[in-house]
Amino acid sequence: MERSALPPEERILLTGATGQVGCELLETLGPLGELVAPTRAEMDLTSAASVREMVRAVRPRWIVNPGAYTAVDKAESEPELAYAINAEAVRVLGEEARTIGAGVIHFSTDYVFDGSASSPYSETDATGPVSVYGASKLAGETELAASGAGAIVFRTSWVYGARGKNFLLTILRLARERETVRVVADQHGAPTWSRDLAKMTAEVMAQCEGAARGHELAAVLGDLGGVYHAAGTGETTWYGFAMEAVRLQREKEVGGRFAEIDPITTAEYPTPAKRPANSRMNCARLKERFGWEMMDWRDSLRKVLAEL
Ligand SMILES: NC(=O)c1ccc[n+]([C@@H]2O[C@H](COP(=O)([O-])OP(=O)(O)OC[C@H]3O[C@@H](n4cnc5c(N)ncnc54)[C@H](OP(=O)(O)O)[C@@H]3O)[C@@H](O)[C@H]2O)c1
Numbered sequence: 161m162e163r164s165a166l167p168p169e170e171r172i173l174l175t176g177a178t179g180q181v182g183c184e185l186l187e188t189l190g191p192l193g194e195l196v197a198p199t200r201a202e203m204d205l206t207s208a209a210s211v212r213e214m215v216r217a218v219r220p221r222w223i224v225n226p227g228a229y230t231a232v233d234k235a236e237s238e239p240e241l242a243y244a245i246n247a248e249a250v251r252v253l254g255e256e257a258r259t260i261g262a263g264v265i266h267f268s269t270d271y272v273f274d275g276s277a278s279s280p281y282s283e284t285d286a287t288g289p290v291s292v293y294g295a296s297k298l299a300g301e302t303e304l305a306a307s308g309a310g311a312i313v314f315r316t317s318w319v320y321g322a323r324g325k326n327f328l329l330t331i332l333r334l335a336r337e338r339e340t341v342r343v344v345a346d347q348h349g350a351p352t353w354s355r356d357l358a359k360m361t362a363e364v365m366a367q368c369e370g371a372a373r374g375h376e377l378a379a380v381l382g383d384l385g386g387v388y389h390a391a392g393t394g395e396t397t398w399y400g401f402a403m404e405a406v407r408l409q410r411e412k413e414v415g416g417r418f419a420e421i422d423p424i425t426t427a428e429y430p431t432p433a434k435r436p437a438n439s440r441m442n443c444a445r446l447k448e449r450f451g452w453e454m455m456d457w458r459d460s461l462r463k464v465l466a467e468l
Pocket of ligand 1 (some may be wrong): 173177199200203206226227228230245265268315318319320
């Protein structure tokens with residue numbers, strides 16, 4: 161599909177620019193058009209008034225929303241806050257986008273599924289979140305669809321990168337501090353590099369802009385919009401991810417001391433929020449519509465470790 165930047169004078173409103181995905185989007189979306197990336201103090205996603213005010217002031221052509229409540233375990237004890245940010249704010253962004261004809265890019269999660277399927281999840285598979293976080297993210301998807309805005313939702317999984325709070329950085333720290341680290345080996349999925357997700361997002365937006373020449377963006381998104389699964393290619397477990405990370409890090413730091421990584425079951429590592437056993441996602445739709453294949457998680461892991 162043809163690619164294009166935004167028409168001149170048009171803006172992109174980016175939420176959550178301090179987050180893992182948001183900080184990468186700051187880099188990849190810059191070349192497409194003028195970016196406006198308010199801080200939490202400038203636009204608080206828990207306040208509908210603050211969100212409306214910002215959208216109305218910026219009048220963007222696109223709203224890109226990686227901003228979210230992502231504390232999966234904490235969400236079990238503060239569901240109101242999780243829903244305010246993950247569902248209510250998304251509803252308001254959708255309503256405002258619909259009013260001005262802006263396109264919305266939103267991010268969701270593998271945690272909308274219960275994880276009981278025996279194969280990778282497709283976009284059309286039945287959802288059934290088993291945590292407050294997953295339910296709040298699913299509610300966000302539903303609110304966005306109901307708003308009538310032209311929108312694309314990328315459901316991703318196990319996001320990590322060189323910056324932010326993520327599994328990779330935690331494991332590397334623990335592997336240096338401890339003799340052994342126990343890691344869950346019966347949850348299956350694929351790590352997704354935040355930068356790969358951000359690059360894919362820019363590519364999809366550029367293709368939508370290419371298709372929107374001479375057409376309304378909302379009409380183009382009526383055709384190309386909807387939910388897309390966008391997770392790293394390949395599959396592993398949290399244990400497999402940790403083992404590979406430590407193996408590669410050992411190669412990098414010859415003589416370095418790292419903990420043994422021991423596999424355990426989910427039952428041996430109780431957490432407030434339940435996690436799906438199967439988080440694997442079928443990303444064929446993304447490839448069919450936009451020709452984009454997400455990076456193999458082992459390749460992206462090597463690149464991320466090279467940056468540390
Ligand atoms: N991380 C994962 O493993 C994972 C997996 C699947 C899907 N996802 C989805 O992918 C998207 C991006 O995740 P991420 O890992 O980049 O998240 P993240 O690193 O936790 O970043 C979240 C962002 O949201 C902002 N935010 C939170 N509450 C806010 C509020 N009340 N007002 C304004 N901003 C607020 C944070 O700002 P502050 O810096 O001010 O806190 C931060 O910039 C999210 O939609 C998430 O649900 C993530």
